[in-house]
């Protein structure tokens with residue numbers, strides 16, 4: 001059937017017939033016919049996306065028209081609920097396409113993204129600015145008390161109404177037109193920014209010979225040799241992916257090569273070549289100011305934070321500044337320890353950014369006698385997975401059953417059924433290993449969200465993506481302590497989605513305020529390195545020995561080591577983000593000068609770069625974290641404080657776990673975030689546990 005269709009298309013004959021067949025065969029157009037209705041990845045082809053997007057937008061428009069043209073008076077059911085359930089096909093294709101675009105991209109998909117992004121932006125604008133639709137929504141919203149809307153129905157009505165109000169529906173026609181242009185430009189610029197970062201990340205590699213590898217542990221060398229082989233090169237290769245360059249700059253004795261690697265990394269998007277992002281940044285910042293002004297806000301930050309727990313940029317600045325001073329002080333102490341070591345070795349140089357990881361590791365070794373090479377054998381991917389599953393079992397009674405023969409989009413992907421007792425809570429896709437077609441980082445997404453359909457819970461289909469090193473030969477994938485924490489972190493997001501139990505998708509799982517969402521991921525990190533938990537999963541894969549007490553003590557003792565650096569580089573990025581997004585007028589930018597001034601203002605020392613420089617700050621320019629990078633810290637105040645309850649009652653205390661799950665984790669956005677927190681904690685959050693846990697107090 002497939003061959004026939006290609007032949008017909010190649011001859012250019014019977015195009016109508018060909019179209020019909022293509023439509024019948026497009027897997028997005030019917031049920032997936034798969035276990036649990038997961039996407040049939042094995043059948044989806046690149047050429048299926050564009051027709052599905054187009055038809056999805058048409059159907060969504062028809063759904064909206066049906067709401068608008070309804071002659072009955074607006075009610076919750078015929079307006080809010082109908083709107084909530086509209087555009088099903090479009091959600092189906094979008095959730096698959098954008099996940100694959102990030103996790104397993106290729107030039108064709110990038111091309112489709114370029115074509116479809118402006119269409120999607122215009123499509124969502126047409127709905128967001130549809131006055132007839134809004135007028136019905138507004139009527140339901142205004143009648144909400146009279147009609148005694150309650151619980152999730154009331155919350156959904158409020159959330160949808162606010163979304164419209166924030167998107168510019170009340171603007172005069174000419175301003176609405178301008179807003180649409182801005183949104184479309186922003187969407188295209190975001191794509192271009194991401195594309196540039198991906199190219200810059202892939203394009204820069206450092207090819208090394210045997211003698212360039214001095215100081216590198218065997219495991220790091222093996223991974224670099226495997227990387228070289230994959231790229232068809234001789235010797236060893238360092239790439240701009242964190243699992244590659246961080247071990248290199250941590251162990252390499254070669255200052256000259258470390259310098260090349262760090263400069264390669266921090267100059268991404270800032271080389272003046274065709275992938276340069278500086279001009280794009282200026283455009284994005286200006287368009288955002290213009291959009292914020294159109295919508296009645298002074299700055300983009302004010303617009304974005306209006307809907308968050310922080311409420312405004314001043315509150316976000318206040319928290320960051322409160323932590324900045326002790327963090328920088330600590331970072332300077334760390335620098336001084338490292339410089340002493342250089343001087344003792346008669347190095348004859350001042351520490352530079354490319355020396356930081358190397359000497360930090362040496363100081364760590366001296367202070368705690370704990371190197372990553374000592375811990376890695378205990379932290380294989382298999383062990384970490386067992387650790388996470390055990391924690392989930394002890395806290396929430398969950399079990400995970402690996403499911404073979406499920407449709408997957410890459411042979412590395414594993415699929416699990418997630419059960420609470422006998423109840424299936426969701427399906428989990430895990431895609432662990434680094435590859436060129438995947439963007440850097442680690443993230444969680446949904447293929448299908450939880451909600452109730454005809455009174456029955458629709459199980460979510462959740463995806464976890466990481467960039468862990470692949471197993472090499474007989475050596476399993478070995479994780480650093482940071483990798484393990486990242487794994488627990490992303491798994492926390494997955495749990496938020498898997499355990500949510502609410503009626504409506506818009507209110508489900510991770511669809512909460514930005515500075516609240518990281519509470520659920522970051523709190524999971526606190527179990528990762530807890531001594532009681534380590535004993536349950538950290539077993540040496542070579543000897544079978546459970547992690548000994550002295551290594552655990554060293555991990556504990558070194559837990560706050562390097563927090564001066566980590567907190568400082570994080571806050572530098574958070575403050576840079578907020579500086580970019582508190583501009584009040586459109587202006588010309590010299591991106592590097594702006595960045596330099598922002599860093600000088602806070603007194604960032606020259607030995608530390610912000611965790612993300614502007615030209616590859618994908619969270620904030622293309623991503624949804626604009627004026628929102630602070631949110632990780634905001635949420636850390638919450639998670640440190642919430643975890644205090646577990647510390648006091650026992651880290652697996654069933655009553656505390658039950659309260660955490662039923663009062664916050666499963667609740668999605670059915671209540672205001674601060675209310676949910678107070679329901680669990682019984683008090684407003686305090687910043688002290690955070691400062692204590694980072695060793696900054």
Ligand SMILES: [Zn+2]
Pocket residue numbers: 489490493518521
């Ligand atoms: Zn996160």
